[in-house]
Amino acid sequence: MGKLTYLVIHCLDTPPNMHVTKKMLQDWHMSPKPRGRGWDRLGYSDIIHRDGTVENVTAYDGDDLVESDEITWGATGVNSVSRHISLEGGKGENPTKEFGEMFTPEQANSLVKYVKDFLSKHPTCKIAGHYNFAAKPCPNFNVRKFFLGFGFDAKNLM
Numbered sequence: 001m002g003k004l005t006y007l008v009i010h011c012l013d014t015p016p017n018m019h020v021t022k023k024m025l026q027d028w029h030m031s032p033k034p035r036g037r038g039w040d041r042l043g044y045s046d047i048i049h050r051d052g053t054v055e056n057v058t059a060y061d062g063d064d065l066v067e068s069d070e071i072t073w074g075a076t077g078v079n080s081v082s083r084h085i086s087l088e089g090g091k092g093e094n095p096t097k098e099f100g101e102m103f104t105p106e107q108a109n110s111l112v113k114y115v116k117d118f119l120s121k122h123p124t125c126k127i128a129g130h131y132n133f134a135a136k137p138c139p140n141f142n143v144r145k146f147f148l149g150f151g152f153d154a155k156n157l158m
């Protein structure tokens, strides 16, 4: 439990035509190993689907405190001070890929709106990619470059 500090962006690393439900996520994250990861909760708070719909998958009250039951397991080391969200799609290993090669324009619109809204409520928070906290390319695009391109302030970006 701690003060909300990061909004960490992930991707589901799924193919473009695959729809992911909360039930599927629960299976991947919470089923016992080796079928799932054996976690006691999900890795994300919200999912942004291919059509731009934002689906809440772990409840939170939206204040500045990440309470115990609001924590998700998105990135080891920062979970108690982070909110994790994930874009449906993103299958690919090359971290230099452009957003539009893996995600839809509707997802770009929703992500920008989501982050604007997030920063209006939490103006000192920083927007990060999972790769800022782990040796993996997730969410498979350059988060800083993406948001700078939409006019976001560098002080809110990792």
Ligand SMILES: [Zn+2]
Pocket: 009, 010, 011, 074, 130, 138, 139
């Ligand atoms: Zn990730």
